[in-house]
Amino acid sequence: MTKASTYKATTFWPNDGLTEVPYSLYDDDEIYQRERERLFMGPTWNVLGLECEVPNPGDYKTTFVGDVPVVLVRGKDGSLKGFENRCAHRGALLCLERFGNARAFTCVYHAWSYNEDGDLTGVAFQNGVNGEGGMPDDFKREEHGLQRLYIATLAGLVFGSFDAKVPPLEDYLGPDIVSRIHRVLPRPLKVLGYYTQTMRNNWKLYFENVKDPYHASILHLFFTTFRLNRLSQKGGIIVDESGGHHVSYSMLDKTANNPKDDSGDGDYDNAKLRADTDEFGLKAPALLGGRDEFDDGITLQILTVFPGLVLQQVRNSLVVRQIVPRGVDRTDIVWTNYGFEDDDDELADLRLLQANFIGPAGYISMEDGAVGAMIQRALPGTGGETSVVKMGGDGAASQESRATETSIRGFWKAYRKIMDI
Amino acid sequence: MDSAAYHGVVAGLLADYAHCIDSDDLERWPALFTETASYRISTEFNHARGLPIGIIDARNRNMMEDRITALRKANIYEPQRYRHIISNPRITGAADGLVQAEAAFLVVRTMIDGSQDLFVSGRYLDEIDVSGSQPLFARKLVVLDSDKIDTLLAIPL
Structure with a gap:
């Protein structure tokens, strides 16, 4: 395991280790530019979407790598391709629609056009009009293609990278993360719908929040009120070798609640029962039901x-x-x-019902929309100060206890390395 | 009853609906629905494509009451108020004691520090039960123009 003391102090990060995070990282323009160049456009795999979003040749989706606009395309031969969503001529967006189907990509501004590989195939009036004007003789279209993305897929997820030095996706993720991705993406997918939540905070505050199991049963009172998740529940934190990826999971503890029950449904019934009798019981406890669809008792996995x-x-x-x-x-x-193509009606409906837990209006996730902004708004005056990330020690290894900030330290471990700060 | 008469009933219910939410009388919000009514928030993008996910998906009045209980007792969010501006409703159908109506709305959100934003705009696709002593929503589908939600959506729209 990498020792925390191997991190060298820099102007951006004036201390060693992973337990003291400078507040300046959350509102510094120079850091933001450096993140775009070194991190998002560097040797990382950035999620672009799902394979099922672009099923047919010519289907495309516009999305982002970091904040860089890109296009994901299904080629004529069925392979996935991607390139910057920016014309090589004057830099206008090439595609405006979120989804579409195209045989070629033509800029609306001056009609420069590109094929599915991002090669420049046409320049309007390249030879001028009536022998006048036009591009110089030494203009070569092959020198003005779009910057391409390397594409990799795993279990229906599509990732892109601008950097040829990015490791193969499965090496990048490590075996534990790969198997946990397969766990929740075992079959052909079906999209159930989209929404976007705008947060008034730096992106890292959200990523840290998601990697932070310490807050879950404290900030999200719905969890504890209805006993959906407690830190004492069986579960754990897996952090990969790089530190950047993690899995937090928990399962209902059968033995503690109902030792004789092994049907897998007893805990849900118990949960309903408690909720019914609690002061804040639910009048419609069907929400607390569910199906052990992956046959492992895990009811919560955040990866x-x-x-x-x-x-x-x-x-x-x-x-x-x-x-x-x-x-x-x-x-x-x-x-x-998302769900799966072969979901039966009951499971398909459960996914919609339980979506009440998540999203901007989610019973157990709405607070995450606001907590990052509470930090962002309190940044003025922090100067050279740091936050404290010491729960569970100073390392970034996997832990069984979820009363830990190990996966946040893992994030900063990967971040310091790639940012070279 | 002719369409003009329904118009008055529907407009009255919508006005009461806006007042109920905007005056923080949220405990009364579920009482404006029938027991088996549904309340769902979708977006134009999802709605046009038949994508079924809801930002809120309440299938009966009990679920709406649960949402208010959670807002009051469990969920943590900064104090905020809504101001609904609802258009004149358009009656789109009426049969068997049920009236279908559509109305456009804007919601301005005011935070405790005084900052204000146009929070959302959209349309209500309502089905209203007019068979009883007072009109009640039998179905309310809220279709948002944008699918971007700023920060969080705690109070119902």
Whole structure:
């Protein structure tokens, strides 16, 4: 394991280790530019969407790598391609629609056009008009293609990278993360709908929040009020070798609640019973039901892939969340709710019902929309100060206890390395 | 009853609805629905494509009451108020004691520090039960023009 003391102090990060995070990282324009260049456009895999969003040749989706606009395209041969969504001529957006189908990509401004590989195939009036004007003779279209993305897929997820030095996706993720991704994406997918939540805070505050199991049962009172998740529940934190990716999971503890029950449903019944008799009992406890669809008793799995993917299972609610930075103090979270093509009616309906837990109006996630902004608004005056990330020690290894900030330290471990700060 | 008469009933219910939410009389909000009514928030993008996800998806009045209980007792969010501006409703159908109506709305959100934003705009696709002594929503589908939500959506729209 990497020792925390190997991190060298820099002008950006004036201390060693991972337990004291400078507040200046959340509102510094220079850091933001450096993140775009070194981190998002560097050797990282950035989630672009789902394969099922672009099923047919010519289908495209506009999205982002960090805050850089890009296009994901399904080619004629069925392979996935991607390139910057910016004309090589004057820099205008090429595609405006969120989804579409095109045989070629033509800029509306001066009709420069590109094929599915991002090659420049046409320049309007390249030879001028009536022998006058036009491009110089030495203009070569092959020198003005669009910057391409490297594409990799895993279990229906699509990732892109601008950097040829990015490791193969499965090496980048490590075996634990790969198997936990497969766990919630075992079959062909179906999108159930989208929404975007705009947060008035730096993107890292959201990513840290998602990697922070310490707050879950404290800030999110719905969890504790209805006993949906307690830190004493069985579960754990897995942090990969790089530190950047993590999985936090928990399961209802059968033995503690009902030792004789092994049907897998007893805990849900118990949960309903308690909720019924609690002071704040639910009048419609069907929300607390669910199906053990992956046959492992895990009712909550939050998985992150550095730097911008959150893959969420809350009971039967499954979501791909993409983090899109929009400036130092603004972040969009794009929520793509999904199920599987072969979901039976009951399971399909459970996913919609349990979506009440998540999203901007979610019973157990609405607070996450505000807490980052509470930090952002309190940044003035922090100067050279740091936050304290010492819960569970100073390392970034996997832990069984969820009373820990190990996965936040893991994030900063990966961040310091790639940012070289 | 002719369409003009329904118009008055529907407009009155919508005015009461806006007043109920905007005056923080949220405990009364579910009482404006029938017991089996549904309340769902969708977006134009999802609605046009038949994508079924709801930002809120309440399938009966009990679920609406649960939402208010959670808002009051469990969920944590900064104090804020809404101001609804609802258009004249358009009656789109009427049969068997049920009236279908559509109305446009804007919601301005005011935070405790005084900052104000146009929070959301959209349309209500309502089905109203007019068979009883007072009209009640039997179904309310809220379709937002944008699918971007600023920060969080705690109070119902």
